[in-house]
Amino acid sequence: MDLLVGQLLTGLSTGSILLLAALGLSLTFGQMGVVNMAHGEFIMAGCYTAYVVQQVVGDAGVSLLIALPIGFLVGGAMGLVLEALLLRRLYHRPLDTLLVTFGVGLVLQQAARDVFGAPAVNVSVPEALRGGVDLLGTTVPRTRLFIMALAVLAVTAVALVLRFTPAGRRIRAVTGNRDLAETAGISSRRVDAATFFIGSGLAGVAGVALTLIGSTSPTTGQSYLVDAFLVVVAGGLGRIKGAVVAAVALGALQAVFETYSTASLAKVGVFVVIVVFLQLRPQGLFTLRTRSLA
Amino acid sequence: MLRLRDLTCGYGRSAVVHGVSLDVGADEVVAVVGHNGAGKTTLLRAVVGLIPAMSGTVEFDGQDVTRRPTNKRVKAGMAYVPQGQQCFAHLTAGENLRLVADGRKRGKALVDEQLDLFPALRGLLGRQAGLLSGGQRQQLAIARALVTEPRLLILDEPTEGIQPNVVAEIEATVTALASRGGLSVLLVEQHLGFALQAADRYCVLRSGRTASTGATGTGAATRVREAMAI
Numbered sequence: 001m002d003l004l005v006g007q008l009l010t011g012l013s014t015g016s017i018l019l020l021a022a023l024g025l026s027l028t029f030g031q032m033g034v035v036n037m038a039h040g041e042f043i044m045a046g047c048y049t050a051y052v053v054q055q056v057v058g059d060a061g062v063s064l065l066i067a068l069p070i071g072f073l074v075g076g077a078m079g080l081v082l083e084a085l086l087l088r089r090l091y092h093r094p095l096d097t098l099l100v101t102f103g104v105g106l107v108l109q110q111a112a113r114d115v116f117g118a119p120a121v122n123v124s125v126p127e128a129l130r131g132g133v134d135l136l137g138t139t140v141p142r143t144r145l146f147i148m149a150l151a152v153l154a155v156t157a158v159a160l161v162l163r164f165t166p167a168g169r170r171i172r173a174v175t176g177n178r179d180l181a182e183t184a185g186i187s188s189r190r191v192d193a194a195t196f197f198i199g200s201g202l203a204g205v206a207g208v209a210l211t212l213i214g215s216t217s218p219t220t221g222q223s224y225l226v227d228a229f230l231v232v233v234a235g236g237l238g239r240i241k242g243a244v245v246a247a248v249a250l251g252a253l254q255a256v257f258e259t260y261s262t263a264s265l266a267k268v269g270v271f272v273v274i275v276v277f278l279q280l281r282p283q284g285l286f287t288l289r290t291r292s293l294a
Numbered sequence: 295m296l297r298l299r300d301l302t303c304g305y306g307r308s309a310v311v312h313g314v315s316l317d318v319g320a321d322e323v324v325a326v327v328g329h330n331g332a333g334k335t336t337l338l339r340a341v342v343g344l345i346p347a348m349s350g351t352v353e354f355d356g357q358d359v360t361r362r363p364t365n366k367r368v369k370a371g372m373a374y375v376p377q378g379q380q381c382f383a384h385l386t387a388g389e390n391l392r393l394v395a396d397g398r399k400r401g402k403a404l405v406d407e408q409l410d411l412f413p414a415l416r417g418l419l420g421r422q423a424g425l426l427s428g429g430q431r432q433q434l435a436i437a438r439a440l441v442t443e444p445r446l447l448i449l450d451e452p453t454e455g456i457q458p459n460v461v462a463e464i465e466a467t468v469t470a471l472a473s474r475g476g477l478s479v480l481l482v483e484q485h486l487g488f489a490l491q492a493a494d495r496y497c498v499l500r501s502g503r504t505a506s507t508g509a510t511g512t513g514a515a516t517r518v519r520e521a522m523a524i
Contacts, residue, residue: 166397169385170396172384172385172389173382176382176384177382179344179376180381181382182363182364183342183344183364184394184442185369187363
């Protein structure tokens, strides 16, 4: 029983990591329909941001606090450039977008290799986040608890911005009906750019957080990309609530499967569950209810 | 106010509207009528910039807006209420209005003015717009357009697919808007009686071309029916 509780807590923490990685994707893929294969590289950029900031600042705690907003800005700026230079010309062409962003991802990986070298680098964990906390009879690493808290904070911030601010209303309007938003006087181009900035910025934040639990290499982001897409698709496109539930469910499922098998078999089990789930409910966990056919 | 000259537009490489010229003067109501597939909606979408003009020009207030994006035409004073009671289905009715009012000096007052015009919406502001009835959505769509303080209101079949008692209400509102001054209306409407009663002039489209134009009034209905070849 203790083992299962422990694994579930691990699952919750894995879910938080998935959620951080997928939250930005939920905006750019779920809401805008852009299959951004370079999203993983934006996460990687966040990781290297944490590394560079720590090299400059020195103190692990201070550098983490500085790296989080800088990671957001770095990821956001990269997304903004990608959107302005390439994706703007490719909306409504998902396959072209997929190929182009895949290429951009490879270029970014090589750029990271050229700048930081191929071997993985490590970011020191702040003293305050070392060790673990006893919870329900199991020890949870403080770094994982920090990531859970960060995921909750990020989701809450995104939900509040989308729900209560004029910018959030504009994002929801453009993603709901682009033409209609234009007729409401909203510049869909500007909103696209802002959405991409926020979505990519969140990937940067995720990257900074991931340095607390692993090393950073040019391919770090790639390993989270497929899981992030799974979270967005299983949650229901563009539904933040769906992404939260799907991330936690996938994390828990992975952890429970791992209790009775190996990590690789657990991954296979998760994929099988998702394939069956999407066969039964292709629209994902949450969808928009409406009376209109339009 | 609005001046179309030899406007040709359509989808992809297929032209649907061919060389249409049309004027809408200040405070004037012009009805565009025609059978399904005549190109009425395509014409309106080109006027507001949702599809590009293949050739010809769209002038608004003396300025050539043919290449301007839709949101800039709306900021210049055009408002468009598309066919099919379209609203932002996942936003509440209140958010649908606030979305347009955001950033406007008189934003709140403008929303209140539209709620006075459509009092039924007052009790529905917190409800998800996609769950409103067709009539309620159409009222919301017109209210949303009016929040932009337009000088030209472009209405695409405002009474289509709506229950009869609400149709009468929408017709009365459109007629009242058209007669209050300071607002020109370009109206596409299948319901000929309402179109000719509300409009000062009409334009009949047939297969994407102007089949007849003229003033409404005595004999207009007959001329329109002949042009439509009913």
